[in-house]
Amino acid sequence: MPARHAIPQLSVAIVGVGLVGAELISQLLSLPQPSPFTLVSLSSSKRTVFSPSGLEITPSTWASSLSSSTSTLNLQQLALQLSSLDRAVLVDNTASQAVADLYPLFLQNGIHVVTPNKKAFSGSQELYDAILKASKESGARWLNESTVGAGLPVVQTLKDLVASGDKVKKIEGVFSGTMSYIFNEFSTANPGGPSFSSVVRIAREKGYTEPHPADDLNGADVARKLSILARSIPSLQNSLPAGYASVSTRSLVPSALEAISDGTEFVERLPEFDEQFDKMREEARAEGSVLRFVGVVDVEKGVVKADLERYPTAHPFATSLGGSDNIVMFHTERYSPRPLIVQGAGAGAAVTAMGVMSDLFKLA
Ligand SMILES: NC(=O)c1ccc[n+]([C@@H]2O[C@H](COP(=O)([O-])OP(=O)(O)OC[C@H]3O[C@@H](n4cnc5c(N)ncnc54)[C@H](OP(=O)(O)O)[C@@H]3O)[C@@H](O)[C@H]2O)c1
Ligand SMILES: *[C@@H]1O[C@H](CO)[C@@H](O)[C@H](O)[C@H]1NC(C)=O
Numbered sequence: 001m002p003a004r005h006a007i008p009q010l011s012v013a014i015v016g017v018g019l020v021g022a023e024l025i026s027q028l029l030s031l032p033q034p035s036p037f038t039l040v041s042l043s044s045s046k047r048t049v050f051s052p053s054g055l056e057i058t059p060s061t062w063a064s065s066l067s068s069s070t071s072t073l074n075l076q077q078l079a080l081q082l083s084s085l086d087r088a089v090l091v092d093n094t095a096s097q098a099v100a101d102l103y104p105l106f107l108q109n110g111i112h113v114v115t116p117n118k119k120a121f122s123g124s125q126e127l128y129d130a131i132l133k134a135s136k137e138s139g140a141r142w143l144n145e146s147t148v149g150a151g152l153p154v155v156q157t158l159k160d161l162v163a164s165g166d167k168v169k170k171i172e173g174v175f176s177g178t179m180s181y182i183f184n185e186f187s188t189a190n191p192g193g194p195s196f197s198s199v200v201r202i203a204r205e206k207g208y209t210e211p212h213p214a215d216d217l218n219g220a221d222v223a224r225k226l227s228i229l230a231r232s233i234p235s236l237q238n239s240l241p242a243g244y245a246s247v248s249t250r251s252l253v254p255s256a257l258e259a260i261s262d263g264t265e266f267v268e269r270l271p272e273f274d275e276q277f278d279k280m281r282e283e284a285r286a287e288g289s290v291l292r293f294v295g296v297v298d299v300e301k302g303v304v305k306a307d308l309e310r311y312p313t314a315h316p317f318a319t320s321l322g323g324s325d326n327i328v329m330f331h332t333e334r335y336s337p338r339p340l341i342v343q344g345a346g347a348g349a350a351v352t353a354m355g356v357m358s359d360l361f362k363l364a
Contacts, residue, residue, distance in 0.1 A: 007034055010364050011052075011085045013041035013078060016093030017066065020116055023353040024093060029059050036364035040085070041078065042066050045094075048073040050081055075102050083109035089363055091356060092117045101127065107134035107142060114359040116146035116352050121231065122224035123243040128231060143362060146355030148175065148225045149326045149346050153358075157330065157342060158232055167333040168233055171297040174317060175225045177324030177347035178209050178216040179293035184321050187281050187291040189313040196277035197270035204267060208324060212263035214253045219293070222306040223247035226295045230304050236297070240304065248305040252293070284310045290318045316341065 012028065014021055028037055041050040042062060047069045049055060057065055079102070082088040090106045092099050092115035100120035103113050104127075120127055121144055135142055148154045161168055174180045185199045200217070203209050209216050223244040230236040230247075240246040254273045260266045284291050289310035294317070297304050311317045321327060326346025329339040345351050 007036050008087070009038045010036055010360070011040045011082065011088040012037050012091060012360065013043075013050075013082055013088065014039070014091045014093060015041075015043045015073070015075070015078075015099060016091075016096075016117075017042060017044050017063075018093065019349040020352045020356070021091075021093035022063075023349040024091065024356050025062055026059050027353050027357055029057070029062075037360065040088070041081070043073040043078070045096075046072065048078070050078070052081070052085060075099065076105070079106050079109050079111065082106070082111045087363075088112070089114055089360065091115065091360070093356070095119065097123070103127075103142065104130040104134040107131065107140045108138055110138045110140045112140050112363050113142040114356055114363070115142075115144065116150070116356055118147045118221075118224040118228065121147060121243075122227040125238065125241045125243070128243070141363065143359035144228060145359050146352050147228050149328060149342065149344075149355075150177075150348065151351035151353075151355035151358070152326060152328070152342050152344050152346060154326075154328050154342055155228070155232060156358075157340070158229060161330060161332055161340075162233060166335070168299050168330060169333065169336070170299060170331040171229055171295075171328065172331070173295055173328035174292055174321060174326055175222045175295045175328070175346070176216060176293065177326060177345075178203065179222065180321055180326060180346065181208050181324040182216075183290070183292050184323070184325075186277070187284065189285075189290065189318065191285065193281070195271065195274040197267070197274050200270060201267050204263070210263075212261070212266060214257070214260075214263075214266055217252040219249040219251050219306045220244060222293065222295045223249045226297055226304050226306060229295075230297050233297070233299060235299065236302070236304070239302065246304075248303070248307075250305075250307040252308065280308070288313055292317045316343075 038054040047066050048071050049066055049069045089112040097119045103120050106113055145155045181203055182199050200213050204213050226247050227240050227244045257269055289312050292311050294309050295306045324347050327343040329341050331339045
């Protein structure tokens, strides 16, 4: 056996080479050698490269090697190519529904799937069931750690709690880095404070929001993460037929602005609603609380909701969050009355790619 294959190799195909994908490539190529991974394919939405024995690339050459390729990506063909390899994994670093819809095909062909893309696991029950079935039949695994809390160990912690026989009563947390930043700035223990619209405008200027802030303020991202957590709890696995769309979600997009498709125009109109947000902030403060946009999976009551809630100023959601931190509290039979808490940066390419890497190591 050649020395560089002294340890069994997992063939890695990366689809999506944006912020997270590029960082993942750099983390993979920087691993101490010998590493258990062979990078066999890279794809953007336009181009693809594939070499069954491993791509000859370095951190400084992969991008030009991909952009000079004349092959366009065909996912069916990629599934075929990977199925002829001994052990292979598809890493989906896109936010594409079209890629997510094909996970059952990859899994059927014995190819593992690792992804930070929430689309497949938080959508329709049909797709989710097809993923479960394909994985069960072929033995190929799918891993989703970086879909919730980016690199933070949220999904694995939940899985370990469930597998070890603890009873999860309630999961409660700040799951959106953008909503975290907005409310950490907007609602503090001190009186007064900046207007809601100015906080959103600054968050957008700093690149913390989606280009159209309504895509954060509508709560859908939080609802998607909640449906992934709920489906990872056996008693709730079939409780959300339409995935995130079945989650009770409070949108912070004023209804009068719902039809505005331009992000800049949206931010310009938002000050019209500052008074309403001010009033909510003052009401919370009058009872010694702050506002936080949270997600709740209440297993005992069977409630899954994304909502704007009040928390006392001494609560960890009020005291311990900074920047765009995520925080997740697991209330369980064993972790009672004091919950298990996971907290830290919940967005950014470096930590998200690390979450993907941690899943890859589970397969290595
Ligand atoms: N960034 C974060 O902090 C973070 C945190 C947690 C989770 N995530 C998740 O990680 C994923 C990637 O995020 P990102 O920030 O890296 O996004 P990004 O920078 O927009 O990169 C997306 C990549 O996907 C490619 N792509 C899009 N549609 C495709 C398709 N149909 N087939 C093949 N490739 C396609 C794009 O190709 P082109 O370059 O050709 O357009 C691009 O390379 C998303 O699902 C996101 O929700 C991100
Ligand atoms: C997430 O992945 C874990 C395996 O790590 C699995 O047990 C769980 O069912 C998955 N959940 C979803 C919604 O995909």
